[in-house]
Amino acid sequence: MEIHLDAVGGVAGDMFAAALLDAFPEHRERALADAQAVLPAGVAVTVEEVRADSIRALSLRVVKAEHAGHVSYADMVARIEAADLAPGTAEHALAILALLAGAEARIHQVDIEKVHFHEIADWDTLADTVVAGSIAAALPDARYTVSALPIGGGTVQTQHGVLPVPAPATAALLEGFEWRDDQVTGERVTPTGAAILKHLAVPGARTAGGTLERVGCGAGTKRFAGVPNVLRVLVFDNQGASAIPDRVWDYGVGADGVRFVCVIEFDVDDMTGEEIGTAAELLRGTAGVRDVSLGQRIGKKGRPAVEFRLLADVALADSVAAACFAQTSTIGLRLRTDERRELPRAHFTVDGVRVKSVTRPGGVVTSKVESDDRSGATLAERRAR
Numbered sequence: 001m002e003i004h005l006d007a008v009g010g011v012a013g014d015m016f017a018a019a020l021l022d023a024f025p026e027h028r029e030r031a032l033a034d035a036q037a038v039l040p041a042g043v044a045v046t047v048e049e050v051r052a053d054s055i056r057a058l059s060l061r062v063v064k065a066e067h068a069g070h071v072s073y074a075d076m077v078a079r080i081e082a083a084d085l086a087p088g089t090a091e092h093a094l095a096i097l098a099l100l101a102g103a104e105a106r107i108h109q110v111d112i113e114k115v116h117f118h119e120i121a122d123w124d125t126l127a128d129t130v131v132a133g134s135i136a137a138a139l140p141d142a143r144y145t146v147s148a149l150p151i152g153g154g155t156v157q158t159q160h161g162v163l164p165v166p167a168p169a170t171a172a173l174l175e176g177f178e179w180r181d182d183q184v185t186g187e188r189v190t191p192t193g194a195a196i197l198k199h200l201a202v203p204g205a206r207t208a209g210g211t212l213e214r215v216g217c218g219a220g221t222k223r224f225a226g227v228p229n230v231l232r233v234l235v236f237d238n239q240g241a242s243a244i245p246d247r248v249w250d251y252g253v254g255a256d257g258v259r260f261v262c263v264i265e266f267d268v269d270d271m272t273g274e275e276i277g278t279a280a281e282l283l284r285g286t287a288g289v290r291d292v293s294l295g296q297r298i299g300k301k302g303r304p305a306v307e308f309r310l311l312a313d314v315a316l317a318d319s320v321a322a323a324c325f326a327q328t329s330t331i332g333l334r335l336r337t338d339e340r341r342e343l344p345r346a347h348f349t350v351d352g353v354r355v356k357s358v359t360r361p362g363g364v365v366t367s368k369v370e371s372d373d374r375s376g377a378t379l380a381e382r383r384a385r
Contacts, residue, residue: 001139001141001142001143001213001235001236001237001238002142002143002144002145002207002208002210002235002236002238003020003023003139003142003143003144003145003233003234003235003236004144004145004146004147004207004233004234004235004236005019005144005145005146005147005197005201005231005232005233006147006231006232006233006234007146007147007148007149007150007188007189007231008227008228008229008230008231008232009052009150009188009220009224009227009228009229009230009231010149010150010152010187010188010189010190010193010220010229010231011146011149011188011189011190011193011194011196011197011231012128012189012190012192012193012220012231013124013125013128013129013132013190013192013193013195013196014059014060014061014124014128014218014220014221015193015218015219015220015229015230015231016128016132016193016196016218016231017031017060017127017128017131017132017135017218018047018057018058018059018060018217018218018219018231019057019058019216019217019218019230019231019232019233020132020135020216020218020233021047021058021060021131021135021216021218022057022058022216022217022218022233023214023215023216023233023235024135024138024139024214024216024235027134027135027138027139028047030086030134030138031130031131031134031135031138032045032047032131033086034083034085034086034089034130034131034133034134035126035127035130035131035134037083037084037085038076038079038080038083038085038126038127038130039062039079039123039126039127042064043062043063043064043123044062044063045060045061045062045063045127045131046060046061046062046063047059047060047061048061050219052219052220052223052228052229052230053223053227053228053229054228055217055219055228055230056217057217057218057219057230058216058217058218058219059218059219059221060127060128060131060218062123062124062127064123071122071123071126073097073101076097076122076125076126076129077094077097079126080093080094080097080126080130081094085130085134086134086137086138087137088133088136088137088138088140089130089133089134089137090133090287091133091137091287091288092132092133092134092136092137092199092287093129093130093132093133093134094133094287094319095133095199095287095288095316095319096129096132096133096192096195096196096199096319097125097126097129097195098287098318098319098320098322098323099173099195099198099199099318099319099322100125100129100169100173100191100192100194100195101322102318102319102321102322102325102326103169103172103173103191103194103195104169104191105322105325106172107168107169107172111326124192125192128192128196129192129195129196132196132200136199136200143202144197144200144201144202145201145202145205145206145207145208146177146197146201147178148178148179148180149174149177149178149179149180149188149189150179150180150181150182150184150188150189150227151165151166151179151180151181151188152165152166152184152185152186152187152188152189153165153184153185153186154185154186154187156187165185165186165187165188166187166188166189166194167187167190167191169191169194170189170190170191170193170194173191173194173195173197173198174189174194174197174198174203176203176204177197177201177203177204178204182227184224184225184226184227185224186222186224187222188224198318199315199316199319207234207236208236208238209236209238210236210237210238211236211237211238212234212235212236213235213236213237214233214234214235215232215233215234215235216232216233216235217230217231217232217233218230218231218233260314260337260338260339260340261290261311261312261313261314261337261338261340262311262312262313262314262317262320262335262336262337262338263309263310263311263312263335263336263337263338264308264309264310264312264317264320264321264324264333264334264335265307265308265309265310265333265334266307266308266324266328266330266332266333266334267297267299267305267306267307267308267330268305268306268308268328268329268330269299269303269304269305269306270329271306271328271329276294276306276328278327279308279327279328280292280294280308282323282327283308283310283320283323283324283327286319286320286323287316287319287320288312288313288315288316288317288319288320289310289311289312289320289323290311290312290313291310291311292308292309292310293308293309294306294307294308294309295307295309308324308328308330310324314337317335321333321335343358343359343360344358344359346359353369353370354369354370354372355367355368355369355370356368356370
């Protein structure tokens with residue numbers, strides 16, 4: 001399945017969520033329940049049918065009580081992690097939020113944990129990203145492409161003053177994406193919309209087309225002269241169509257046994273052992289991280305240093321990098337994409353113990369009991385197990 005995003009009026013978080021809910025009404029109940037699960041009392045999310053310059057569309061709205069207040073990035077993360085969400089929703093939502101918060105933190109030189117989304121309507125941001133995450137999780141085999149984005153014009157009022165359009169965080173997130181100038185001013189792509197595109201879409205990819213199966217339309221809140229402020233979704237079955245430029249979507253093994261993984265490395269020499277241990281565990285639990293290893297090095301001036309090396313999904317590399325900056329004292333990262341080859345593997349259970357088998361060249365199969373399932377008072381007993 002290919003989901004093509006036609007940015008007629010632009011892209012915002014609520015427009016993406018509404019357009020996908022319009023195209024996939026069977027996932028509406030799941031997505032709205034996930035959004036409601038992370039919102040506090042007095043804040044509700046609704047969907048309604050509207051007309052945007054005579055075009056029928058869905059509109060996603062967050063209705064807030066006067067006492068709702070503001071919420072920080074750290075608060076949003078805590079709410080998502082604590083909520084009972086549909087499978088996969090939290091991973092996607094946290095990745096989108098990490099991209100958004102990381103961009104805001106870098107642009108405005110503030111700690112990522114202290115980022116507040118005042119200018120992008122904080123509770124709206126939380127609802128939009130959770131709905132987007134829920135839909136993405138419900139459509140795991142979809143690929144996303146997007147048309148050239150309208151650059152807009154003028155300025156936008158933010159917590160940090162009046163800034164040019166597109167907002168700095170939006171521009172930073174969408175490097176590599178194509179833009180167009182349709183001579184219509186205003187903020188056409190919001191930071192939340194940009195983070196969703198960064199997480200899901202393939203920069204510069206052309207739609208492969210195919211059989212058009214569904215159409216959806218999401219409306220934004222603003223009105224622009226001469227263009228309806230809608231995001232249109234075209235859902236194609238493109239089996240047999242020209243291949244879309246590839247992007248790695250998982251950490252598995254392709255048909256040829258070759259995959260790619262993002263390697264993130266950095267050194268720290270000013271953290272305590274306790275801080276390093278805590279940071280490593282938190283990074284291991286970050287969405288998109290597949291492995292974290294530590295090594296000892298001697299740095300400048302003979303200082304002992306600890307080297308962090310993370311293996312991460314390529315599609316989530318930016319959000320993992322943001323987490324590295326948030327959890328450690330490093331001020332610079334080394335990122336590269338490495339080719340990774342894996343042997344075919346299988347998992348099975350014997351007498352309640354998990355076993356992993358690997359098929360090696362020549363058809364030889366080797367097996368090993370999962371370490372976590374070993375028990376015994378001594379090393380010999382655990383190996384015998």
